[in-house]
Amino acid sequence: MTHLSQIRFSGLLSRVAKARPFLGLITLGVGLLCGSQASAQSYTSLRLSEQNNEFYYALNNFGQVAGSRVDNFNNTYALITGPNGQGPNTLIMMQGSVLGSAINAHGQLVGTVDMSGTGLDLQAFVTGPQGGSPQFLGGLGGDITSPLGINRAGLVVGRARDSDNKFQAVQWLPNSSTAERLATLGGSTSTAQAVNDQWLIVGTSGRSDGSNHAVIWGLNGAAITDLGTLGGRNSSALAINTWAQVVGGSRVADGSLHAYITGPGAVGMTDLGTLGWAHSRASFINDSGVVAGTLMTGTDAASYFESHVFITGANGQGMVDLNSLVSVGEGLYLNDVWGLNDAGQLLVSDQNGLSYLLTPVPEAASSAMLLAGLLMLALLARQRRGDTKASALKSTQA
Numbered sequence: 109m110t111h112l113s114q115i116r117f118s119g120l121l122s123r124v125a126k127a128r129p130f131l132g133l134i135t136l137g138v139g140l141l142c143g144s145q146a147s148a149q150s151y152t153s154l155r156l157s158e159q160n161n162e163f164y165y166a167l168n169n170f171g172q173v174a175g176s177r178v179d180n181f182n183n184t185y186a187l188i189t190g191p192n193g194q195g196p197n198t199l200i201m202m203q204g205s206v207l208g209s210a211i212n213a214h215g216q217l218v219g220t221v222d223m224s225g226t227g228l229d230l231q232a233f234v235t236g237p238q239g240g241s242p243q244f245l246g247g248l249g250g251d252i253t254s255p256l257g258i259n260r261a262g263l264v265v266g267r268a269r270d271s272d273n274k275f276q277a278v279q280w281l282p283n284s285s286t287a288e289r290l291a292t293l294g295g296s297t298s299t300a301q302a303v304n305d306q307w308l309i310v311g312t313s314g315r316s317d318g319s320n321h322a323v324i325w326g327l328n329g330a331a332i333t334d335l336g337t338l339g340g341r342n343s344s345a346l347a348i349n350t351w352a353q354v355v356g357g358s359r360v361a362d363g364s365l366h367a368y369i370t371g372p373g374a375v376g377m378t379d380l381g382t383l384g385w386a387h388s389r390a391s392f393i394n395d396s397g398v399v400a401g402t403l404m405t406g407t408d409a410a411s412y413f414e415s416h417v418f419i420t421g422a423n424g425q426g427m428v429d430l431n432s433l434v435s436v437g438e439g440l441y442l443n444d445v446w447g448l449n450d451a452g453q454l455l456v457s458d459q460n461g462l463s464y465l466l467t468p469v470p471e472a473a474s475s476a477m478l479l480a481g482l483l484m485l486a487l488l489a490r491q492r493r494g495d496t497k498a499s500a501l502k503s504t505q506a
Contacts (some may be wrong), residue, residue, distance in 0.1 A: 127400045145420040146398075146428045150469045151454070153436055154193050155460040164463035166211040167447025167455040173465060174211045184222075188215055192453075193465040198239040206233075209266075210257045210302075215239055218255040218264050230254060234264055234280070246285045254288065255280070257302040257309075265309050266298035274300060277311050277325075279437055290325055291332040300325070301356075302347045310345035310354050310374075320344065322356050324374045338366055338379050347392045348374075355390035355399050355424075365389060365403050369424035380424055388418065392448035397423035400430075400448045413459050417442045429458070436464055 143463035156164050156173060158460040164175035171192035178184050184205035189196045200206055200217060208219035215238035220230040232245035232253040245297035247253035250269025257265045262282035267275045277290040292298045295314020303309045309325040313332065322335040337343040340359025348354050351368040351372040357365050358377065367380040367390035383403055390401035399420040405411045431441050440458045447455035452468040 357389035
């Protein structure tokens with residue numbers, strides 16, 4: 109006896125056999141996509157800065173870019189572009205010089221206001237969606253409060269100087285202006301650098317032996333975990349994605365600084381190398397595990413302008429110098445990165461401080477895979493319609 113399940117399985121095999129050419133294309137596409145594509149990726153470039161009175165420093169998942177502009181009267185105010193770096197711009201004006209640091213998917217901007225113009229009295233602020241209704245955030249009694257990250261829910265993280273003149277990692281819960289101190293590893297200073305949409309916070313904490321280690325704080329900052337180092341004394345965590353992959357920089361045994369990536373759940377620390385440069389540091393990671401950071405000849409201010417931007421493929425594989433993929437003008441090179449989103453867009457600047465939004469160009473393999481998938485779905489749908497008609501015809505003949 110032939111069972112109904114056997115008939116269905118036989119029909120499935122028949123459809124799969126007919127679709128074999130398309131499955132081959134899809135399998136090839138998956139193989140190409142899963143491999144490291146950093147060395148093959150190309151980008152379109154949108155120049156954001158026209159003069160040195162304008163600078164951009166934050167990017168969200170819609171390609172909105174936040175920056176600051178100095179007007180003819182020497183007033184500094186913040187601005188937020190529309191999607192993909194396009195206008196119209198939203199201006200954020202407050203009493204003092206406004207400098208942002210991070211923007212979330214709703215267009216909420218966080219940053220500092222230089223109240224005195226001296227850099228010695230910095231107050232934190234957060235805006236509402238699309239830069240509206242800016243409000244000050246409280247501190248810990250010191251003269252500098254600096255928010256550095258914000259997630260989709262509006263949880264803000266950063267650092268604040270306390271009454272003992274020590275910087276402490278803090279968080280501000282959504283719709284709250286009260287700074288809450290986070291736990292440390294026993295040292296006297298700490299900084300919260302970034303937060304993901306699962307409310308996991310990463311940064312750096314001092315330890316009782318005087319060293320500083322990369323750390324991750326749990327939900328609501330309730331717990332702290334030491335992420336360790338790559339063999340050196342110090343490390344820092346600068347970014348985290350949805351899967352809790354963390355990136356940053358760590359000293360290695362010879363004292364040089366190396367970019368690293370952890371596995372999901374902040375497990376393990378893998379050295380990304382330096383491409384032959386003296387030092388490297390990873391600054392951003394997106395949900396595909398693509399990492400962006402800088403390659404450096406030194407870690408002092410004097411060597412900053414010699415730095416180059418690097419980019420990797422998925423999960424930190426295949427690091428390349430971004431300048432080998434992108435040219436922004438004769439004699440110019442990209443020396444710093446300020447943002448990376450889940451679409452693979454990059455906010456970068458050249459050695460003169462001018463900013464660019466880079467957008468990935470879809471690869472041929474991606475297009476082929478998408479086309480093959482659509483063709484396969486169409487084939488199966490047509491086959492299903494044919495089976496349905498045949499079944500209906502048999503019913504009328506019975």
